[in-house]
Amino acid sequence: MNILKFFTAGSVDDGKSTLIGRLLYDTDSILADQLEALQSSNRKNDDGTIDLAILTDGLRAEREQGITIDVAYKYFQTEKRKFIIADTPGHIQYTRNMVTGASTANLAIILIDARNGVVEQTIRHSYIVSLLGIKHVVVCINKMDMVDYSETIYNSIIEKYKILAQQLKLTDVTYIPVSALKGDNVVQTSENMDWYEGESLLHFLEKVDTDSLDKSQLARMPVQWVVRPQTAELHDYRGYAGRVLSGTFNLNDKVTVLPSGASSIVEKIEFFDQTLDAAHAGQSVIIHLKDDVDISRGDTIVNASALPQETKLIEADLCWMDTRALDTSIMYNIQHNSKITKCKISEILHKVDINTLEKHAAEEFKLNDIGRVIIKTADALAFDLYDDNRANGSAILVDTRTNLTIGALMFRAAVE
Amino acid sequence: MSTYNFDYLDELEAEAIHILREVAGQFEKPALLFSGGKDSITLVRLAEKAFRPGKFPFPLVHIDTGHNFEETITYRDQMVERIGEKLIIGSVQESIDQGKVVEQTGKNASRNALQTVTLLDTIAKYQFDACIGGARRDEEKARAKERIFSVRDEFGQWDPKRQRPELWNIYNGKIHKGENIRVFPISNWTELDVWNYIRREKIELPSIYFSHERDVITRNGQLMAASPFLNMDDEDIVERKQVRFRTVGDMSCTAAVESDAFLIDDIISEISASKISERGARLDDKVSEAAMEDRKKGGYF
Numbered sequence: 179m180n181i182l183k184f185f186t187a188g189s190v191d192d193g194k195s196t197l198i199g200r201l202l203y204d205t206d207s208i209l210a211d212q213l214e215a216l217q218s219s220n221r222k223n224d225d226g227t228i229d230l231a232i233l234t235d236g237l238r239a240e241r242e243q244g245i246t247i248d249v250a251y252k253y254f255q256t257e258k259r260k261f262i263i264a265d266t267p268g269h270i271q272y273t274r275n276m277v278t279g280a281s282t283a284n285l286a287i288i289l290i291d292a293r294n295g296v297v298e299q300t301i302r303h304s305y306i307v308s309l310l311g312i313k314h315v316v317v318c319i320n321k322m323d324m325v326d327y328s329e330t331i332y333n334s335i336i337e338k339y340k341i342l343a344q345q346l347k348l349t350d351v352t353y354i355p356v357s358a359l360k361g362d363n364v365v366q367t368s369e370n371m372d373w374y375e376g377e378s379l380l381h382f383l384e385k386v387d388t389d390s391l392d393k394s395q396l397a398r399m400p401v402q403w404v405v406r407p408q409t410a411e412l413h414d415y416r417g418y419a420g421r422v423l424s425g426t427f428n429l430n431d432k433v434t435v436l437p438s439g440a441s442s443i444v445e446k447i448e449f450f451d452q453t454l455d456a457a458h459a460g461q462s463v464i465i466h467l468k469d470d471v472d473i474s475r476g477d478t479i480v481n482a483s484a485l486p487q488e489t490k491l492i493e494a495d496l497c498w499m500d501t502r503a504l505d506t507s508i509m510y511n512i513q514h515n516s517k518i519t520k521c522k523i524s525e526i527l528h529k530v531d532i533n534t535l536e537k538h539a540a541e542e543f544k545l546n547d548i549g550r551v552i553i554k555t556a557d558a559l560a561f562d563l564y565d566d567n568r569a570n571g572s573a574i575l576v577d578t579r580t581n582l583t584i585g586a587l588m589f590r591a592a593v594e
Numbered sequence: 595m596s597t598y599n600f601d602y603l604d605e606l607e608a609e610a611i612h613i614l615r616e617v618a619g620q621f622e623k624p625a626l627l628f629s630g631g632k633d634s635i636t637l638v639r640l641a642e643k644a645f646r647p648g649k650f651p652f653p654l655v656h657i658d659t660g661h662n663f664e665e666t667i668t669y670r671d672q673m674v675e676r677i678g679e680k681l682i683i684g685s686v687q688e689s690i691d692q693g694k695v696v697e698q699t700g701k702n703a704s705r706n707a708l709q710t711v712t713l714l715d716t717i718a719k720y721q722f723d724a725c726i727g728g729a730r731r732d733e734e735k736a737r738a739k740e741r742i743f744s745v746r747d748e749f750g751q752w753d754p755k756r757q758r759p760e761l762w763n764i765y766n767g768k769i770h771k772g773e774n775i776r777v778f779p780i781s782n783w784t785e786l787d788v789w790n791y792i793r794r795e796k797i798e799l800p801s802i803y804f805s806h807e808r809d810v811i812t813r814n815g816q817l818m819a820a821s822p823f824l825n826m827d828d829e830d831i832v833e834r835k836q837v838r839f840r841t842v843g844d845m846s847c848t849a850a851v852e853s854d855a856f857l858i859d860d861i862i863s864e865i866s867a868s869k870i871s872e873r874g875a876r877l878d879d880k881v882s883e884a885a886m887e888d889r890k891k892g893g894y895f
Contacts, residue, residue: 181602248757250738251731253784260602262782274759281761402615405648412647419644421612421763450643460600462611462644475619499759513764516619572762581768583758 179255182388185264185279185312187303188289193320196229197289197358198252198265201380204365207254249279258384268299273532273546274499276306277586281572284388285314287379292325292355296338298533305532308346309495309548309588311568314386315343315351318379322371323357329373345535354379396562397425397433397481398570399457400515401473405464417448417464418473423515423569424562425481427457427465432482435473436560441482442467459569476517478560486560486570491593493527495564496543496551500577500584504543510584512555514573520556521575527551552593564588603791607640610779612763613742614644617652617724617777620767624652624724624777625682627713630666631842632799633728633780636788638677639797640779652726653680657713659705659844660687661823666842669800684716702813703825704846714750717774724767724775732784742781748772785840786865793858803861805838805853816849840865 188194201207252263264279266272280286286307290300307315317339325331336353343351354363355374362368365380376382405417427433431444446466447454457463465479473479480486498504504523512521529540529549540549564571575585614637617624626641628634641650656670674681686708689695694715695708717725731738741757743765758766769775780788792799809820811830818824820832823846837850838861855861 179602180600181605248739248754250735251782252738253732253782255784255786260787278759278761282763402612403618403645403651405645407648409647415647419615421608421615450646458600460605460608462608462615511768513766515764516616569762572764574759574761574764574766576766576768578768581766581770583760583766586759586761 179259180388181260181262182285182383182386183262183264183283184285184287184383185266185276185283186287186289187266187276187280187306188268188287188299188320192268192289192291193358194268194289195265197287197318197320197356197364198263199229200358200361200364201263202252202254204361205254205256205380249275256380256384261383268303270299270302270533270546273302273306273548274497274586276303277310277497277499280306280310280312281586283310283312285316285383285386286312287316287318290317290319290335290339292319292321292328292331292335295331295335296342300339301342301535302532304342304346304348305530305535305548308348309497311564311588313350314388315348316379316382317351317353318358319353319355320358322355322362322368323360327355327362327368327370329371332374352376352382354382394425394459394567395481395484396486396567396570397427397431397484398423398486398562398567399427399463399465399479400517401475401477401479402516403475404473416470417466418479419462419464420479420516421462422457422459424459424567425484426459427479427481429455433467433479434482434485435467435471436478436480436486436488437558438472438477440469440471442469442471444468478515478517480560486562487589487592488558488560489592489594490555490558491524492553492555492559492561492589493591493593494551494553494573495588495590496523496549496575497586498543498545498547498584499586500580500582501545502577502580502584503545504547504585509578511576511578512553512559512573512587513576514559514561515570517557517559518576519559522554523551524554525552550590553587561589563590565590603787603794606780606783606787607643607791609763609782610637610640611644613765613777613779614641614726616765616767617726618645620765621724621775623720623722624726625655625717625720625722626650626652626726627728628654628656628670628681629728629842630656630662630670630800631728632788632792632803633730635673635797635799636780636783636791637726637728638673639795642677650677650679653682655682655684655716655720655722655725657684657709657716658686659709660685661705661821661845663800663802663819663839663842663845665800665802669798682716682720684712686712688712689715700825704844705823706844706847709844710750717750722774723769724777726777726779728780729776729778730783730785730788731778731781740778740781742778743767744776744778745769746774746776752776786862789858789862789865793862800842802839802842805836805856805860807834808837808850809833810835810837810850817851818849819845821845 250265266276266279332355356363363378367378399420399422401418401420403419445468447457448464509520527550528537562570571589573587577584689712695711741760809832810817838853855864
């Protein structure tokens with residue numbers, strides 16, 4: 179059994195929280211006392227049934243206003259898979275929260291209200307999915323009960339969406355007609371839509387291939403911590419602790435340590451009380467090298483025959499996440515895995531109107547703005563392009579005055 | 595390439611180890627909050643996997659309400675002995691004696707809320723800049739929104755509206771002097787995941803997690819262990835029942851469930867079939883719909 183992390187994009191009006199509530203409810207993932215709290219709550223649907231959306235609206239302000247402000251994580255499992263849902267708000271003022279929720283997801287669910295079809299926010303949500311490089315997309319045409327479960331309406335919506343998907347280069351898209359409110363095609367296949375021959379949403383989620391095994395040759399491990407017991411019996415022990423971001427390290431592999439460029443050979447791989455032959459993407463291990471090279475936190479161990487980019491000028495997509503606008507005259511911190519260095523945004527190439535996908539020149543960058551910039555870093559970063567290697571192609575910006583995380587960066591090109 | 599089977603427990607474990615190592619790398623004076631409960635016991639195992647054969651780069655800190663289950667304290671002391679790491683105890687009794695907090699009165703009096711003051715005092719005394727805790731997002735809906743690195747201000751307060759975005763696997767640990775960060779490495783684990791992990795790793799637990807006979811009273815529909823720490827009166831009828839505890843907190847606010855689960859396997863089947871969630875056995879969450887959110891804003895774990 180493995181884990182599928184997915185995120186849901188859509189606004190309250192699309193019934194997003196209701197859809198998640200429905201997944202939890204119909205998979206018996208709501209326990210008796212939670213259900214009791216739910217039933218005793220004052221919020222009900224018009225027909226008196228439980229408002230399933232309450233399950234995900236966690237904060238008081240959200241319950242009061244009936245909107246989702248922040249990312250809420252929900253968990254459920256079936257016999258086939260464990261699921262982590264990042265439930266994110268859909269309004270434009272919460273674009274940064276959506277980017278946050280999308281950053282760790284392998285799959286995105288985009289909700290479309292069958293009565294409205296593809297609208298501005300569908301474009302926005304789909305753009306974010308493509309920006310964050312989420313491989314699988316499920317488009318749920320929701321509220322089918324309110325359009326008499328019409329196949330014609332469903333077909334006309336997916337025809338429109340296909341054009342958008344092509345424009346955004348979303349290649350793996352699945353369409354499902356649902357009613358989150360009534361439960362059609364969420365967990366159980368609907369009897370109201372004989373014309374739909376596909377699976378229910380849950381069945382699809384249970385079997386979609388997530389490629390948890392990263393087959394890339396780009397073996398990367400940022401060093402987080404150097405283990406040095408310095409005891410009498412382990413006097414010379416020196417192990418580099420980290421999590422393999424991508425690829426595989428095998429015993430005796432030739433590796434390069436960046437930024438120093440020193441090369442060595444993997445001598446031993448440890449995981450607690452075990453000695454391993456190989457360390458794969460996702461594993462947290464300790465690596466020992468044959469040579470005595472100077473390595474500390476912030477350095478990266480990589481496959482010597484597939485080196486990453488290494489520059490101080492990087493072209494990147496930026497999502498701005500702070501209420502204070504970007505200031506190209508000041509220095510920020512950039513955090514790329516375990517490495518932190520100073521940086522400046524040296525140029526704004528363009529900004530994207532995420533409702534229309536139009537690019538335009540821009541002087542300023544404000545909360546929720548997304549666009550292309552050039553960053554200049556104090557130390558060179560050992561990175562890959564985001565499309566090749568998401569884990570080593572992303573970074574955050576931190577404002578050294580407030581310590582807030584103010585930007586998400588996806589590396590698109592090394593600038594020579 | 596060799597084949598390997600990386601299942602969901604391996605993935606959760608690797609993520610938690612990564613987070614613990616980030617704490618070690620990013621902070622000057624971290625601490626691991628240890629309650630003696632299964633979640634913090636799991637954290638200790640994860641810390642062993644993150645740092646052995648080296649020492650932990652942080653001490654364990656126990657905020658002791660003085661109303662403990664004896665079994666928990668015995669377990670704690672034996673475990674500290676076994677792993678050879680440092681233990682710091684912050685005492686709620688001391689906070690009471692110093693007049694910093696006032697003991698609650700009345701039938702539902704508990705020291706649970708008082709812990710917050712002792713915790714904040716302990717953080718200030720040792721100048722901890724990061725405190726690792728065993729909270730999980732599946733426990734409660736305010737927790738479902740909390741970051742893995744969660745910033746607390748000088749007064750220990752969590753501000754849900756000012757949370758930093760947390761992207762990919764990158765954790766921003768930068769803070770101002772006086773602030774500290776609560777770190778939750780097992781945020782993405784569920785109660786069942788923790789139990790499955792404990793079974794897989796063959797981790798020993800305090801005996802109160804398993805079925806045993808105990809004197810209990812029924813209060814607000816919950817079974818409470820009869821103890822000198824509980825304000826009892828004539829209306830409370832003491833009964834002997836076969837029970838176990840699903841969480842280990844202060845004796846005056848942790849309820850038992852009737853159970854015949856003597857072994858971990860029994861517990862796992864019991865939880866899988868259970869219709870009461872874990873925090874349902876905590877009286878402290880029942881006060882209002884926003885009970886946990888309010889306590890977290892006030893500096894609670």
